[in-house]
Amino acid sequence: MGSSAFFPGIHMKLDSFFKAGFLALLFTSNPSLARDQKPINPADMSKMVIEQPVKTLLRERTMEVVPGKVSAGLVKWHADMKLATEAANRSGKPVMVFHLMGNLDDRFC
Amino acid sequence: MFSRKDIADYINANFEPVWVSVRPVPKVEIDFGNGRKVTRTLHGNIATYICTSKGMVFDILPGIYDPAQYRAQLQAIVSALAQTGGRQDAMLAYHRQQLRKTHEAAPVTVPAGFMGIYGELLADSRINEGSRRDLIHRILQARPVTPESIKIELYRDILHADITDPYLGVDKEI
Secondary structure (H helix, E strand, C coil): CHHHHCCCCHHHHHHHHHHHHHHHHHHHHCHHHHHHCCCCCHHHHHHHHHHHHHHHHHHHHCCCCCCCECCCCCCCCECCHHHHHHHHHHHCCCEEEEEEECCCCECCC | CCCCHHHHHHHHHHCEEEEEEEECCCEEEEECCCCCEEEEECCCCCEEEEECCCCCEEEEEECCCCHHHHHHHHHHHHHHHHHHCCCHHHHHHHHHHHHCCCCCCCCCCCCCCCHHHHHHHHHHHHHHHHHHHHHHHHHHCCCCCCHHHHHHHHHHHHCCCCCCCCCCCHHHHC
């Protein structure tokens, strides 16, 4: 801003003034914004700084969890005994069979 | 147990693993009457079978173990199985040999403040190694079995959870 050369203290104030004015114009005079969004209460601006990133995170980075199902751990389980024994014949490793009540990928087992 | 990287890495490197459900697990729901409920499993138990590539049982770890014991026993069994070369006579001899030994759980240092549930795991491990493994060796020294052919006897006589009983023996306790 040219005026800052002669009035250094004014630079920041002018900058803030123009920003506030721009925001006021943006949120009160833009017809599409008026149609699509509620006018934003200036008192809510700080809340948006916190909430918007969290909502974005939830929308983009979470998955629906099937009720009652959990991961069966880090072991690479074969789907059944037949597949396990076939793999054992190829690899030479013994088969480990884990018997339990319920299912290992149920929340309660 | 299987969410621990050290245990899972060991199993993935040394076995072809598979889990099999022997029956649905009984559940108990406690309704506190204020909208709060707690759901717990009742009377569950587990068994880990180490089998040849033909699906014949070489050895069994009955019940729940603390992680250190579980891994130590799996290692010992893998080593013993390798020494048999897969021969049936050598596998039966292994079990006769185990019966002649006194079994003790390997000493484990429990981290300070973890004695509660860890203490119970250690106690379970001692029972498993002390009396249950001997019962298993008696069965396995006499005849070759598969997990499917022995599971009813194992659960009923060694794990004390008769999976053929719809009430798992609980009705006698109530």
